Amino acid sequence: MLSIPGPRDSVTAHEVDIAYGNDVVVHAASLSFDAGTVTALIGPNGSGKSTLLRAVARLHPPKSGSVTFADGTELRLLGSRDLARRIAMLSQNRTAPGGLSVAELVEFGRHPHRTRWGGRDPDGPAAVTRALELTGLTELADRPVQALSGGQVQRVWLASCLAQRTGLLLLDEPTNHLDLRYQVEILDVVRHLADSEDVGIGLVLHDLDQAAAVADRVLLLEAGRVTADGPPADVLTAENLSRAYGIRVDVHRDPADGRIHTRAVGRYNDAALRAR
Numbered sequence: 001m002l003s004i005p006g007p008r009d010s011v012t013a014h015e016v017d018i019a020y021g022n023d024v025v026v027h028a029a030s031l032s033f034d035a036g037t038v039t040a041l042i043g044p045n046g047s048g049k050s051t052l053l054r055a056v057a058r059l060h061p062p063k064s065g066s067v068t069f070a071d072g073t074e075l076r077l078l079g080s081r082d083l084a085r086r087i088a089m090l091s092q093n094r095t096a097p098g099g100l101s102v103a104e105l106v107e108f109g110r111h112p113h114r115t116r117w118g119g120r121d122p123d124g125p126a127a128v129t130r131a132l133e134l135t136g137l138t139e140l141a142d143r144p145v146q147a148l149s150g151g152q153v154q155r156v157w158l159a160s161c162l163a164q165r166t167g168l169l170l171l172d173e174p175t176n177h178l179d180l181r182y183q184v185e186i187l188d189v190v191r192h193l194a195d196s197e198d199v200g201i202g203l204v205l206h207d208l209d210q211a212a213a214v215a216d217r218v219l220l221l222e223a224g225r226v227t228a229d230g231p232p233a234d235v236l237t238a239e240n241l242s243r244a245y246g247i248r249v250d251v252h253r254d255p256a257d258g259r260i261h262t263r264a265v266g267r268y269n270d271a272a273l274r275a276r
Contacts, residue, residue, distance in 0.1 A: 008198045009069060009086055009167030010034045011056060016065030018048070018055050018224075024063065026052050026224045033168055033202040035070075038194045040211040041204045042235075043221035044245050049204045050092070050172050052221070056202065057089040057170050084112035088164040090171045094157050096145045103141040105156050106131050109163030123165070131162035134189050136182070151177045158186065162193075169193065171203040175210065187214045208249075212236055212260035220244055236260050 011033050018026035026048040033039055033056065041049040054060040056067055058075050067075040069086065088109070096105055109131070110124040132138045135155045140148070145156060154177050161169060175183040191214055193199040205211045211218055211232065218235040220228040222244045228235040241249035241262065248265040
């Protein structure tokens with residue numbers, strides 16, 4: 001993989017409450033996304049994972065609490081261009097403008113780096129080439145975005161975020177709509193960015209085994225509250241997961257490679273196990 005040194009950054013949210021109108025949906029949540037670290041947010045639907053990620057990207061301002069960078073700068077005080085040079089976020093369900101090729105859409109990620117009047121961006125071509133390579137899109141660079149599958153479009157938007165060349169990358173369900181090969185490859189990209197380029201990465205995942213495999217740190221959310229925070233082995237326990245998801249979840253560690261594996265046991269499987 002291409003490795004181009006980029007900015008190093010970290011961000012911390014402290015005791016943030018996040019609301020939709022008068023309805024507080026995230027309560028006193030604290031977390032940090034640190035340089036060179038992959039942090040996964042997990043939890044059932046409606047637990048506040050995506051909302052919390054959006055707050056750290058300033059897409060949903062918190063009702064209370066603070067979000068600051070490691071240098072002490074408050075997120076709310078930055079202009080949009082300066083913020084976009086420090087944090088990139090891949091949201092769910094983005095819609096691509098019509099008439100664009102893959103490369104043209106990836107180039108969108110370079111807008112924060114262009115000069116205000118002349119549009120110069122000397123690092124842009126290399127950043128776009130790198131992003132296309134990392135996401136396996138080089139051969140599709142000239143293809144119209146409308147001709148792509150949903151999973152391919154997901155990779156194009158990810159490439160646009162990578163082209164942004166920020167020290168912090170936030171990904172909301174980045175493996176959604178992807179086939180098995182590209183799920184694995186995208187998670188490989190995540191680890192590469194953290195390990196080789198010191199990017200701080202926060203991502204929302206529903207696949208608990210993926211979280212165990214890729215993350216250095218896992219946060220478990222339940223009903224808008226962080227109920228567990230730590231290394232995957234400490235958070236991904238049968239007790240924590242069974243409580244959070246309201247279903248029996250078995251957890252075991254593979255003796256061959258030490259990896260954590262989870263298995264949700266529904267009523268049918270539970271009955272079949274008891275019958276053995």
